[in-house]
Amino acid sequence: MATATLDLKPDLDTGHPCFGCTVREISLCGILDNEELRAYKQTGATVRYDAGATIFFEGDPADSVYTLTSGTLRLSKLLPDGRRQIAGFIFPGNFLGITMEDEHAFTAEAITASELCRFSRPKFETYLDEHPLMERRLYALVAHELAATRQQLVLLGRKTATERVVSFLLMLGSRCRMDGGLADEVHLPMSRSDIADYLGLRIETVSRELSALKAARLIQLTGTHSVRLLEKARLEALAEG
């Protein structure tokens, strides 16, 4: 459904408040032109969070929406006894606060120091009312997120530990390529604990799987937070059983 009307407006004036924003093209704002974006930006504000800080808790009133411009966030939920599941990571350009409910169902925390553009819900909705293209793009983003989340159901419901870890690395790998990074050097901003809670495993298992992949010469552990993918084809076969 990539209609012409959803094409991005490429050029921004130098001096524009969003000039130099590295994520505009892949974010909600990408469809706005100079004037529209200036007006839109003025309805919001830039906010910063330190690593570990909480943007909102599960159960907090959902009165703002955000676009992440730098850093990494995690969306998570705790069971009463402390078990944690991470529903997703938010990378620059991603939209946060998709819900139409009154309360957030998940907690959003900064994994690394992060910057976001924040908009109040009422203002955001008014803006949407006046910009149907933006609403359509928002819909496309949510629909895409839904598809990705369903894919994660397959991972959690049916894949083995090895398949989960490899799928995760490939997923981040394709993200990096999207961001213009090297295709085979994957940066992992999150801890082993975050990875484990995203993949439905324990940190020991994640660590063991990474070590096993390294021993099999399929990856290289270039640092605690970076991995080099050595054999994409074999990894892709591994990821799907």
Add this chain to the structure above:
Amino acid sequence: MATATLDLKPDLDTGHPCFGCTVREISLCGILDNEELRAYKQTGATVRYDAGATIFFEGDPADSVYTLTSGTLRLSKLLPDGRRQIAGFIFPGNFLGITMEDEHAFTAEAITASELCRFSRPKFETYLDEHPLMERRLYALVAHELAATRQQLVLLGRKTATERVVSFLLMLGSRCRMDGGLADEVHLPMSRSDIADYLGLRIETVSRELSALKAARLIQLTGTHSVRLLEKARLEALAEG
């Protein structure tokens, strides 16, 4: 975000093509009035599928969207070796074909004989262009679906077999109450195999868990496809660990 503009239009003329449609109020169409609905309905067609029939396969071009009016569907995905994950069940009133991609990422099959209202994507999108309230409602539906799917991530990633089965029963229970059925009598149109593939378990485990809940006098198995929930409070405690 339940604004007044999203309220349903209640009364339909007798003789209206959608008069008697039992799911209009909880479906996408709920916001349309007599005239709008008549026009909308004319852009689509009613289609029927037998139990077991496939509405579309993973990878098929996504050229139609649907509203389920009767029956039950499953959305599933197969791994190359035959492992299956069911991403969700579709009940009457639910929208099918949310994707904005060109291809369906999941296979949709009829669990029981089903009826759907089908609309071609281009016509549907044209209709959305002209009816912003409908688009907003569609967004709300998808956002809600995303939240539900993320909740399912918690189930698959972190819950035990018992917790999964109990969560599933309670989920269907709250659905029944929504549909005006008895709150504690849950109908399970799907097979044990479908339940297992939805919960990331094997059918033997599902069966054993149900037997154990019955032995604990927490449920009654009133038939292969129906369960009575006896102790909601204790079940709810069980579902969350």
Add this chain to the structure above:
DNA sequence: CGAGCGATTGATCGCCATCAAAGTGGGTGG
């Protein structure tokens, strides 16, 4: 150089999968 936290590696356990067999029920044809 030492403290402390996250990551890795090792040893063992337990939940759920797997393998196997018996039970159940709905539909069909005699």
Add this chain to the structure above:
DNA sequence: CCACCCACTTTGATGGCGATCAATCGCTCG
């Protein structure tokens, strides 16, 4: 109407993958 059939479900016995418990490593920062 009943007997059979076949698919689905349930129950039982055993096994394996990943969790758990435990110890060590290694980086970062004071």
